[in-house]
Amino acid sequence: MHTSVKPGTMQRGKDMNIVFICTGNTCRSPMAAGIFSKKTEKFSQYLNVSSCGTGAMVGDTASLNAISVMTARGIDISDHRSRPVNQYIIDDADFIICISPSHYNALLPYAKDKLIMLGAGIPDPYMGNEDVYSQCADMIETEIDKLLASDIFLEISEMTKDDIDTVAQIEKDNFSEPWSYDSFVSQLNKNYAINFTVRYLGKPIGYICCDDIIGEVNVNTVAVDKTFRRRGIGSILINKTVEWCKNNNSDSLTLEVRESNIPAINLYSKFGFEILGKRKNFYSKPIEDALIMTKYFNGDNK
Numbered sequence: 001m002h003t004s005v006k007p008g009t010m011q012r013g014k015d016m017n018i019v020f021i022c023t024g025n026t027c028r029s030p031m032a033a034g035i036f037s038k039k040t041e042k043f044s045q046y047l048n049v050s051s052c053g054t055g056a057m058v059g060d061t062a063s064l065n066a067i068s069v070m071t072a073r074g075i076d077i078s079d080h081r082s083r084p085v086n087q088y089i090i091d092d093a094d095f096i097i098c099i100s101p102s103h104y105n106a107l108l109p110y111a112k113d114k115l116i117m118l119g120a121g122i123p124d125p126y127m128g129n130e131d132v133y134s135q136c137a138d139m140i141e142t143e144i145d146k147l148l149a150s151d152i153f154l155e156i157s158e159m160t161k162d163d164i165d166t167v168a169q170i171e172k173d174n175f176s177e178p179w180s181y182d183s184f185v186s187q188l189n190k191n192y193a194i195n196f197t198v199r200y201l202g203k204p205i206g207y208i209c210c211d212d213i214i215g216e217v218n219v220n221t222v223a224v225d226k227t228f229r230r231r232g233i234g235s236i237l238i239n240k241t242v243e244w245c246k247n248n249n250s251d252s253l254t255l256e257v258r259e260s261n262i263p264a265i266n267l268y269s270k271f272g273f274e275i276l277g278k279r280k281n282f283y284s285k286p287i288e289d290a291l292i293m294t295k296y297f298n299g300d301n302k
Contacts, residue, residue, distance in 0.1 A: 015048040016153075016202035017092055020118075021107065022099040025053030025082035027133070028122055029099055030062045032140045034075040036097075039148060046202030052089055054106050056082040065125070065133040073137065090114070097147070099140075100124075116152065119143035151232075156240050159195035159207060161188060166204040167197065174223040176285035184209070187220070196240050198224075198233050206233040208241055210253075217245055219255035234264070238271050242295065250297055256290040258283055268293050 018036065022029035029051035037049045060082040061067075070077045083089075090096065090111045098104040100121040107115060118140070125136040147153075159167065164184045171178040179187075187193050187209050194217065198206040206224040210217050219241070224233040245253050256279060257264050265275075273293040282290030 015046055016094045017048045018050075018095045018097065019085075019089060019093045020049075020051040020097045020099065021054060021085060021103045022051070023053050023055045023103070023124065024060070024126070025051055025056035025084075026060050026063050026080075027066050027125055028136060028140065029053060030077050030080045030082075031066050031070055031133075031137050032097070032099060032118065032122075032144065034070050034077045035073070035137070035141050036144050038073075038075050039144060040201055043201040043203050046199075051080075052083045052085045054085055054103055056084045058083055063126070063133075065128070065130045068130055069133045069137050072134075095152075116147070119146070153201045154198060154233075154236070156196055156198045156236055159184075159188060159197040159209070161185070163197045163204045163207070164188070167207045170204070170207065170223050170225050171221065173226060175221075179221055194241065194244055196237060196244075198236055200228065206237055208237040210241060212248070212250065215249065215251040217241070217250050217253045219253070222255070234267055235270075238267065242271055245295075245297060252294050252296050254292065254294040256282060256292055259289045259291050265291065265293070268295075271295060 020029040020032040020036070022032075033049050033051040037044070037047075040047055040049070058081075062070075062077045062080040062082075067078050085107070087110065090107070093111070093114055095116055096107060096111050096114045097116045097118055098107065099118055101117065104115055104117050119142075122136060122139050122143070125132045128136075164181060168179070168181045168184055171184075187195060190211065192212050194208075194210040194212055196208050197204045204225075205228045206222075208222040209220045211220060222234070222237055224237075242253065244250075253273075255268065255273070257268065259278070273295045275291050276294050277292040279290040279292060281287050
């Protein structure tokens with residue numbers, strides 16, 4: 001998968017805008033947009049998925065075979081109307097997913113930081129029969145599955161008020177005594193707080209909230225959506241916080257973790273945290289001791 005996307009290029013404050021590009025915008029790109037939309041339905045609140053073409057006319061319908069093949073997959077593209085790509089579409093996109101290398105190369109001078117190749121490219125089924133279109137759709141689906149399993153659509157940035165609803169629900173799903181919605185509002189209002197959110201396809205899936213007290217940073221809460229565990233989201237959050245501490249000459253970064261939470265303890269240890277103490281019966285529901293783990297920076301930013 002060829003990509004020239006740079007981290008942090010996603011635009012916040014609006015839906016994530018994903019555009020599929022082929023040539024005539026009547027076969028491959030509308031099928032790809034339809035398949036992608038179906039596979040990301042649970043993120044539809046955060047997504048705008050569309051398509052266009054490098055040589056498209058205005059207003060053509062999708063080809064009859066494309067409509068038929070998509071209908072068989074439970075996807076309706078009968079309302080699709082073709083449109084040519086232009087600079088306005090490029091500027092408004094967060095990601096432009098090219099169906100073939102020719103589209104990628106054509107757009108490279110205008111949208112370098114936003115382009116993604118869909119696999120090695122998908123052959124054009126134009127003038128083929130329905131079986132050819134079905135094979136094309138199979139190839140598109142396979143490459144979209146690979147794309148969705150990658151880290152391309154992950155972004156970490158400062159938490160915003162728009163994140164709080166989802167973040168509070170993740171907190172509730174992870175902890176027996178979770179922070180409330182109002183607790184997150186208060187956290188964002190602190191002038192000494194450090195708060196980051198990881199998003200996937202624009203939706204918050206993990207977060208970390210810390211306080212910086214004269215160079216001593218303490219993690220107040222950190223969690224990952226249960227459906228996104230084992231994808232390195234926790235590492236992204238801790239790494240971002242460690243990076244912040246280094247850049248701001250922090251003395252230390254401290255957190256508490258349940259004594260039985262071996263995966264989390266192992267994760268923190270990999271980042272250089274050491275167990276320095278224990279808080280007896282710190283957690284409830286169930287009652288359990290907390291290990292105090294600290295990473296010192298000692299002014300050398302290691």
